[in-house]
Amino acid sequence: MSAEFGPSVPFPHIGDNVTTCMRKGLEPSPAIYDPLGPVDPVKRDNLLQHLKPHEEIPHGEAHEDIEFYRILITPRPWPIKEYGWLIENHIAAYIRVLIQRSKQDPSPFLSKRVAFIDSWFLQSWVHDYKEFEAKPEMVKFKGSGYEGLANGLIPTYIQTKLRWFTYVDHLYGVLNTGGNHWVGFHVDLHKEKVDCYDSIVGEQTLESELRMLNFFRPLTGMIPAILNALIPDDIRVPTKKKFVFRRRTKRIVPQNNLRGDCGVYALKFVECLALGVAFDGISDENIQGLRMKMAADVFDEGNCSLVSRYVRYSSDKPQTIPQNRKIFNKSADSSS
Structure with missing residues (x-):
């Protein structure tokens, strides 16, 4: 790997018997892959080749497609705070990418009975909760985007068509909390x-636990x-x-002591959970390798154009993300 993007880092791996890193009592899918293994060199090289013509452009000033990948793979110290x-x-x-993988047959995940919550829809869902909390009857689920989501029809171009509860037991996703943190x-x-x-659990107090619970009320309620x-x-x-809420402790969940990588941690948490794989290998030591692996996977499996194809869903209709939206925009949806 080019020194510009950090050294290659050794990872714990699933191993020949595919059970080395499985959580206790769980049987792996025959199609399981290693979520924490080294980046595929072909995928990595294809991504770096895509970025090479833009390497003279200062960080933060390239086209949003280029900045998207640069943000993921640029090693510390970062050129901009x-x-x-x-x-x-x-x-x-x-x-x-995970939704697309869940459609494979056989699925690499623990079973076909899993679903990943589209992040753009979740953003609107959190917004709708304010109205739901005040007047629950005002938020309609039938005939809305929620019905599409619960029937596996969102995102529209990678539909699973699996209905929650009937064909799906487990939901996975990543939630923004406080505007600058992902879990x-x-x-x-x-x-x-x-x-x-x-x-990034920090000191656990009744106040901190209640604060996190409040962020999750759109889901639990x-x-x-x-x-x-x-x-x-x-x-x-x-x-x-309401659904019961539990924030897992630092004893169970690897901590991002460097700060600034919570989005990567959160995504790898849900991927490992869905696969049944332990969190061993999700660490600050390995974070640069995980970032490169994630970027290469998105570039390869997203057909190089996921960024421009995003659609955000309100509760009843889609809203296209403006094409001129700058990727490098430290607004309320930034990650810590």
Whole structure:
């Protein structure tokens, strides 16, 4: 690997028997891959070749497609403060890579009964919660984007067509908390619980736990309502109970002590959870290699144009992201 993008880093790997890094009691899919292994050299070289004609352009000033990948792969020390912080585009791109992989047969994940929440839709979902909290009856789920999401029809160009609860047991995604921090989450639809995986836990107090719970209320409060509205009563008994929330501890979740990589951590958390793989290898020591691997995978599996194809969904209709939106824009959707 070019010194410009950091050294190659050794990773723990799944190994020949495909069980070395599996979580206890879980059986791997026959199509499992190593989410923490070294970047594919062909994918890496293709990405670097794509970026090479633009290497003389100062960081932060190239076309958004180029900045997208530069933000991911530029090693520390960053040329601009907070340059390497992931924004919504990065989260959405990798989540869509995971959605596409979930459609493979056989699926590389623990089962076909998993779904990844589209990040653009989740952004609108969080916004809708304010109205839902004030007047739940004002937020309609049938005939809206929520019905499409719960039936595997969003994103529209990589539909899984798997209905929640009936054909999906587990939801995975990445949530922005506080405007500058990303956390991963896992929703168990049958056990009615939401687990948060946070790479920067800090000191755990009642106040900090309540603050994180408040960020997750759109999920703990609205998922039961979505299921009540969209899943037939003979399949699931309606309930007014909210889902239980749990923020996993530092003992379980690797911590980003360098700061600035929480988006990468969160995405790798949900990928490993869906695969059934332990978090060993998600660390500050390996973060530059993970960044390069993620960028190369998006470039390869996103047909080099995921950035320009994003669609953000409101509760009832899609909104196209403006094409002139600058990738390098440290606004409220920046990552810590």
